[in-house]
Amino acid sequence: MAERPSLSRNGSKMLRRPTIRDVAQAAAVSPGTVSNVLTGRRNVDPAIRERVLGAVEALGYRPDVAASSLRSTERNVVGAVVPELTNPFFACLVDRLEREARAAGKRLLVGASNGDPLEEEREVAALAAWRPAGLIVVPCDGRFGARRLLEREGVPFVVVDRPLEEGEPVDTIAVDNAAAAAEAAHRLLALGHRRVLAIASSLALGNMRERLAGVEAEVAAVDGAELETLEAGFEPEEITTAVAARLAREPRPTAVFALNNVLTLGVLRASADIGLVVPDDFSLIGFDDYDWMEVFRPPLTAVRQPVPELAHMAWQRLAERIGPAAEDTVAGTPCHLRLPCHLIWRGSVAVPPEVRIGSSSSKSAAATTGSCSS
Amino acid sequence: MAERPSLSRNGSKMLRRPTIRDVAQAAAVSPGTVSNVLTGRRNVDPAIRERVLGAVEALGYRPDVAASSLRSTERNVVGAVVPELTNPFFACLVDRLEREARAAGKRLLVGASNGDPLEEEREVAALAAWRPAGLIVVPCDGRFGARRLLEREGVPFVVVDRPLEEGEPVDTIAVDNAAAAAEAAHRLLALGHRRVLAIASSLALGNMRERLAGVEAEVAAVDGAELETLEAGFEPEEITTAVAARLAREPRPTAVFALNNVLTLGVLRASADIGLVVPDDFSLIGFDDYDWMEVFRPPLTAVRQPVPELAHMAWQRLAERIGPAAEDTVAGTPCHLRLPCHLIWRGSVAVPPEVRIGSSSSKSAAATTGSCSS
């Protein structure tokens, strides 16, 4: 029971942080009782509880997270790995996950893979070392090699936004990419567009493949309609040049569908570079909707993803996996949840020139109701 | 030395995660030696080191972070608290800080205060419980009440982006708000603008006050020039209505300076709502520059902040505070670093109508070189 007033280097008197033993001593109880008061695991006499809380307050005691999580069976962190923090879609996702975590009394540990499977694996491994309750991952390719590690280590995880390759028995929370893309394509076709260009980042991504499939199905159903696909990559510059190169070439598509927010921006940049005007020279729909798209001129038609719901459902699913007896009840039934998107109809889509000549109707397309059929 | 093969609930054979003792046993050395190999704190015989690393690999051993940071003197996390994760400015900051942390072998723990000083304090307290090496904070008001807690607890911290109230001996890394705002204002005045509206979120924020001061100084130096200030808040809706209300009233300013990215968006929304056109009805400059502003029509003139440098300097400063003998060498000299911004001149600023009538020069302002004088 030796005293340890521990001086700091500069000699000033700086008491070390109070431990649970200090609190126990101040309240004249045992450390175990203090723990019981703070964690609430066992009942404690009200008078004693007050004394303990008083001592906690007086000393400014705050439990050491490392010590707590070392001994405790309770896991108090959840990891999240996303391709990039600066992409507003992922930023929003992380923000919502952080709120979910806080509401559950846990801390969210975020990691970025920067689109590199190797970094992703490193990040997943690093997070696994924290003994997290689970991981929420947006994989940067359809393989998600790091899943082996998680399975070996017994860490529950949920995949968000980007479905893995077919047949993987993995919990997946995503939007209904095919339906949302199909609805957008359907509207374009209905207006008379026959040359549609769909721009994806990479076909290695499940969400991109699904969106393309949705568009493809609609285009195939319309006689004389042609779908062209462009794989434009991830970096702004490469996207811009790739898109500009295509748009400068005849025959130019009458409608362009940018399959994520970075691509939408790339299309706008390319379009500006080569002097094309939306929607006069081509119509534009983007997957992902952001504030600035509403005030853009023309206002951009876009598919809005329900990111908060995505985060909520991912969290909920992970909670099920974590909960007591999780293995018995939900192990055999990996869920593949699909949330409906919402098509926001604005002014960046017009009737194509061919139709425009034939009919005398107004140039800009009339907005019909744009709710997404789930 | 009892065996513990620990079965999981569903009865499948699942060995517990290997510990350092397992590795030690497999390599026929003591746990201390394994630790020395992995942390590199002490020299280990090459042959033994190979044996240990082999055992680590074979068992898939990964040190438990909680146990490690409980015992170690080394602090392996750094906390970051920002007002909101979804604001691209903070998202970018967090992204860069995360990279800095990773490069330093630490993990960044991010927390959001959502603009609420109480939440901020809770978040800071929560992060302090992790025994972080330090904290990087963007406070949500000029008081930063949570600093008491940090000082009491002895946690080093650096304030970023928003300087505290005068006279606070606190490390602060920010941009040169006054100079950047002054340069922008100077350019507006030089074009002939005399009614300037500066829109801030809240005057409780140090960065806003500095930016206003920069504008004010320039306006005061020009005869007949008037500066009007609007405090528009933080939420998109309130900003939009406040700005719209002002812009609908005569006399309308000929130039608007939105003092952050959210405000810029608010101005654009308000402008669209009441049917005004930039730059015909008023010129617009925004603090903060983002990708979409370049492709906007008209392209938005903006002040670009050096966020990566901001993050780098903040990290570096924190490292100094953390490093050995930090108290002796740097304690008495809180630094107030100011990084230069860059004015990106685009098409959203025009010559005001008064001048336009008088002269026969082109309507849109000619772009002169726009580098920011530090």
Next chain:
DNA sequence: AAGCTTCGTTAAAACGATTTACGGGAGGTC
């Protein structure tokens, strides 16, 4: 060759909390 330093390994203590096992007192039943 004795004595001293240096180097590398090990056993054991320590970090700060939670959990377990135990024990004493109160209350209830027969």
Next chain:
DNA sequence: GACCTCCCGTAAATCGTTTTAACGAAGCTT
């Protein structure tokens, strides 16, 4: 009143790692 149960507080064990202290071997000096 004996006996059993329940409740609640305490002491001690424990989590998995790092650090400290001790120790033997090897190298160097004189």
